[in-house]
Amino acid sequence: MAARMTRRPAVFLLLAAALLAVAVQPAAATLHPVDYLALQAVRRALSDLPGSGFFASWDFTGDPCGFAGVSCSGDGRVVTLALGDPRAGAPGLSGAFPSAALARLSALSSLSLVPGRVSGGLSSAVAALPSLRFLALSGNLISGNLPGAFSPALRTVDLSKNSFSGKIPSSLLQIRSLRTLVLSHNSLSGEIPKTVSSPLVHLDLRNNRLSGGVPPLPMTVVYLSLAGNRLSGRVGGVLRRLTRLSFLDLGGNWFSGEVPGEVFSFRIGYLQLRKNAFSGELRPAGRLPSGATVDLSHNALSGRVPAELASAAAVYLNGNKFAGAVPAEIVAAAEGGRMRVLFLQDNFLTGISVRGVPSSAAVCAHWNCVAPPPTVVAACPAKGGRGRRRPPAQCGGRRG
Numbered sequence: 047m048a049a050r051m052t053r054r055p056a057v058f059l060l061l062a063a064a065l066l067a068v069a070v071q072p073a074a075a076t077l078h079p080v081d082y083l084a085l086q087a088v089r090r091a092l093s094d095l096p097g098s099g100f101f102a103s104w105d106f107t108g109d110p111c112g113f114a115g116v117s118c119s120g121d122g123r124v125v126t127l128a129l130g131d132p133r134a135g136a137p138g139l140s141g142a143f144p145s146a147a148l149a150r151l152s153a154l155s156s157l158s159l160v161p162g163r164v165s166g167g168l169s170s171a172v173a174a175l176p177s178l179r180f181l182a183l184s185g186n187l188i189s190g191n192l193p194g195a196f197s198p199a200l201r202t203v204d205l206s207k208n209s210f211s212g213k214i215p216s217s218l219l220q221i222r223s224l225r226t227l228v229l230s231h232n233s234l235s236g237e238i239p240k241t242v243s244s245p246l247v248h249l250d251l252r253n254n255r256l257s258g259g260v261p262p263l264p265m266t267v268v269y270l271s272l273a274g275n276r277l278s279g280r281v282g283g284v285l286r287r288l289t290r291l292s293f294l295d296l297g298g299n300w301f302s303g304e305v306p307g308e309v310f311s312f313r314i315g316y317l318q319l320r321k322n323a324f325s326g327e328l329r330p331a332g333r334l335p336s337g338a339t340v341d342l343s344h345n346a347l348s349g350r351v352p353a354e355l356a357s358a359a360a361v362y363l364n365g366n367k368f369a370g371a372v373p374a375e376i377v378a379a380a381e382g383g384r385m386r387v388l389f390l391q392d393n394f395l396t397g398i399s400v401r402g403v404p405s406s407a408a409v410c411a412h413w414n415c416v417a418p419p420p421t422v423v424a425a426c427p428a429k430g431g432r433g434r435r436r437p438p439a440q441c442g443g444r445r446g
Contacts (some may be wrong), residue, residue, distance in 0.1 A: 081123055081256055084147045084150040085110050086150065098131055103314065107259045138161050140163040142164070142190055168188055176192065176197060176198075177197070181202065181209065187209060192229075200223060201223050201225050206229060210233065214301075218239075224247070227249050229254070235255040238261055245390065249263070252271045252274050254275055256275040256276065259278065262283050270294050270295070271295040277301065278300035290313075294314060297318045303324065304364075317341070333357045338359060339358065340358045342367070343368065348366070348367040349370075363405075
């Protein structure tokens with residue numbers, strides 16, 4: 047009995063210590079009331095498209111920090127909001143973009159919206175949230191002008207495949223931390239701002255209604271697409287500085303002048319300059335990386351076909367004014383299967399002899415001054431949409 051009595055105080059002390067330890071542990075932070083109300087407003091504004099179950103977990107009787115797409119900081123503020131099922135091909139959301147509600151999430155650092163049917167406008171109050179680093183709303187129906195103010199912390203902005211119109215605000219291209227800017231497939235007009243001081247790595251403005259010339263771009267650019275606009279003028283001076291380029295697409299504009307030879311010495315895997323007004327001879331400053339794609343079709347380029355193109359996997363030179371014989375290096379690359387596509391039709395070439403091309407390759411040389419005719423000519427799709435022409439007058443035929 048005495049032994050049991052002496053053990054009881056020790057047991058009580060252990061229980062008391064355990065209770066005290068539980069009492070002093072920090073309690074889990076609850077969501078800030080402002081953020082709680084903002085999430086409720088977001089839920090009222092947006093709905094799942096048929097087949098989407100994104101909002102199934104948004105039950106406000108529980109902890110909103112556990113909702114799909116919501117991440118919170120330790121002090122109970124929403125820092126990440128990823129709206130919609132991120133799986134490829136999953137249905138998106140519909141409704142009106144909840145700018146007023148999102149603007150109240152003052153600690154938000156990442157905001158994304160999967161492709162869907164969300165409409166409305168993007169306000170400066172959202173785009174300029176002070177901690178916002180990532181903004182991606184691609185593939186919806188958001189319209190109106192781009193905001194006039196953006197967060198100085200932004201590193202990535204993707205507003206592509208929407209219905210934005212008006213001009214690109216100059217402030218957007220002066221954000222000191224911005225690395226990726228994708229505004230493609232909208233209805234933006236006017237000129238590209240003349241001052242681009244952001245250290246951009248990825249710039250995609252294709253398929254808009256932009257006009258004017260291309261301003262000096264930062265040397266940090268690796269990916270550049272300006273295709274499908276109404277841009278014009280010479281770009282040699284701009285491109286020569288972009289020594290890190292690996293992807294360049296300027297197709298479907300009104301650019302003119304010579305193609306700078308330095309571009310061919312970059313580590314460029316995709317060079318697309320089709321459907322412009324580039325002229326003069328090609329003078330590559332080096333060989334292209336092995337396996338590159340080069341599309342210079344439908345311009346006014348002249349002179350000899352450069353042998354430096356032999357290292358490319360696909361070459362489109364159709365619809366130009368190239369003359370003379372095709373270099374032996376290019377013929378060997380096509381015959382050996384290293385060059386899978388070679389389009390030479392609609393030029394003034396006088397000698398093409400390609401034999402034993404692999405079945406997976408396409409060598410097209412229709413409507414040239416070919417003598418003798420090419421031994422292998424595969425079916426030539428009308429790449430560029432201008433169709434086939436009759437032999438040029440220099441070959442004794444009539445141009446069509």
